[in-house]
Amino acid sequence: MKEHKVIQTRQLTESTFVIRLERNEMxxxxxxxxxxxxNGIDRxxxxxYSGEKDDFIEVLVREVEGGKVSAKLKRLKAGDTVQVDGPFGFFKFSPDMYxxxxxxxxxxxxxxxxxHSFVRTHSEMDYRLVHGVRFAEExxxxxxxxxxxxxxxxxGETKxxxxxxxxxxxxEQNIEKDTNCFLCGNSEMIYEVFDILTGKGIPVSNIFSEVYF
Structure with a gap:
């Protein structure tokens, strides 16, 4: 675990923000x-959120009501430090893998x-992104x-x-059966989209997911 200094924070909505940290050779x-x-406890x-080639690390944070960590993260400002551990996880991506x-x-x-990290790193790849939110400001x-x-x-609106x-x-979409599909978000969406994709003939081996909440 290392201490990383905050470079800046960007407020995107009332409850969502981006923290940019010094990369520290991560x-x-x-x-x-x-x-x-x-304090090594609340993590x-x-x-x-940033790309592999960026000289900083960014994360996108949504403040959770009553959340210990997200509320503290929201109060961070340039020059403050936060403890960072990792990286971890198996949702790794490179177009060359397929x-x-x-x-x-x-x-x-x-x-x-x-x-966002995928596209910042591999901007020239052939991709489609479908993003579901309640309001367009998100x-x-x-x-x-x-x-x-x-x-x-x-x-939640028609914007x-x-x-x-x-x-x-x-x-309602036609999706080619050899498309590699990546799902990230709430578990209900992932289960439903999985069923939709397999129903369209996309093999299970072409579907990858990361549950957020």
């Missing part, structure tokens, strides 16, 4: 997560974090993605690209 593979915390897992280099990324909420840093490869699904849940959107 080596990670996009898709992995780190533990952030204080939480956050996917790395014979067919077509990718579908499906996220809900802050589950977009690893895909389109976290969508400017970092190719707009022609991105679909924002909003279930996105599709009004409704990601599951409803995906059920």
């Amino acid at each position: 080596i990670f593979q996009t898709g992995q997560f780190i533990l952030l915390g204080f 939480r897992e956050y996917s790395v 014979a067919v280099k077509k990718f579908l990324f499906v996220a809900t909420g802050t589950g977009i974090s690893p895909f 389109a976290y840093d969508h400017r970092d993605f190719d707009p022609d490869r991105l679909t924002l699904c909003t279930s 996105g690209d599709f009004y409704g849940r990601v599951t409803t959107y995906l059920a």
Whole structure:
């Protein structure tokens, strides 16, 4: 476990923010997560939000009501330090790992974090990103993605690209059977999308998931 200095924090919504930390020579593979915390006791897992080639580490944090760690993280400012452990996890990604280099990324909420890292690291790959949120303001840093490869699904208002849940959107899409599909977000979404994809003939071996909550 190391102390990392905060470079800056960026508020994205009232409850969601990005913390940028000094990298301190940390080596990670996009898709992995780190533990952030204080006093060696209170620690939480956050996917790395930045790319492998960035000279800093970023995480996307949603403040949880009553949460010990997220509330403390929200109060951090430039120059403060936070304890970092890792990286950990097996949701590792590189396009070179796959014979067919077509990718579908499906996220809900802050589950977009690893895909932000994927695209910052491998910006030229052939991908589609479907991001489900309640409100369009939760389109976290969508400017970092190719707009022609991105679909924002909003279930609480009609300001996105599709009004409704990601599951409803995906059920209506034609998805090539050799697509490599990555799912990140709440468990209910992952179970439902898994069933939709396999129902479209996509083999289980082409579906990878990371449960956030």
